Amino acid sequence: MRIGELARRTGVSERSLRYYGEQGLLAPTRTPAGYRVYAESDVDVVRHVRMLLAAGLNTAFIKEVLPCMVDTGDGLAPGCPELLPHLRAERDRMTIAIDGLATARTLLDDVIAATPPEGSDYETWVARRTG
DNA sequence: GTTCTAACA
DNA sequence: TGTTAGAA
Numbered sequence: 632m633r634i635g636e637l638a639r640r641t642g643v644s645e646r647s648l649r650y651y652g653e654q655g656l657l658a659p660t661r662t663p664a665g666y667r668v669y670a671e672s673d674v675d676v677v678r679h680v681r682m683l684l685a686a687g688l689n690t691a692f693i694k695e696v697l698p699c700m701v702d703t704g705d706g707l708a709p710g711c712p713e714l715l716p717h718l719r720a721e722r723d724r725m726t727i728a729i730d731g732l733a734t735a736r737t738l739l740d741d742v743i744a745a746t747p748p749e750g751s752d753y754e755t756w757v758a759r760r761t762g
Numbered sequence: 763g764t765t766c767t768a769a770c771a
Numbered sequence: 772t773g774t775t776a777g778a779a
Contacts, residue, residue, distance in 0.1 A: 633764080633765075635764065649767095665766065666764085666765055667765085
């Protein structure tokens with residue numbers, strides 16, 4: 632099938648489909664005219680890619696693990712045991728990122744909280760705090 | 763009408 | 772990622 636059909640059947644834009652191809656996630660063949668030709672199985676590949684993307688993994692990582700993933704019917708499961716350490720490492724990176732944002736948010740909360748009392752004159756308030 | 767590449771307010 | 776221009 633060509634890109635238009637795959638896009639319709641997966642709900643993924645043609646733009647994204649071409650991008651996945653550039654990233655090595657999809658390997659469509661080409662017609663003499665240069666049109667991309669996808670296999671029936673690519674419908675599932677695209678679904679898997681979307682799931683992993685939604686799970687926060689980047690295309691480079693997905694490219695590596697995709698071949699080892701098995702479709703369980705309701706989701707994806709690691710088909711190779713040596714995948715777990717990498718998946719857990721990825722999870723740890725997310726935790727670090729989340730913690731970083733949490734502290735950033737707390738700091739921003741402090742700035743927001745240091746605001747003049749309701750109804751007070753802003754100019755005067757600023758002058759008193761500025762010295 | 764569909765797809766391709768390349769480029770960007 | 773969306774969108775669009777120009778060509779096939």
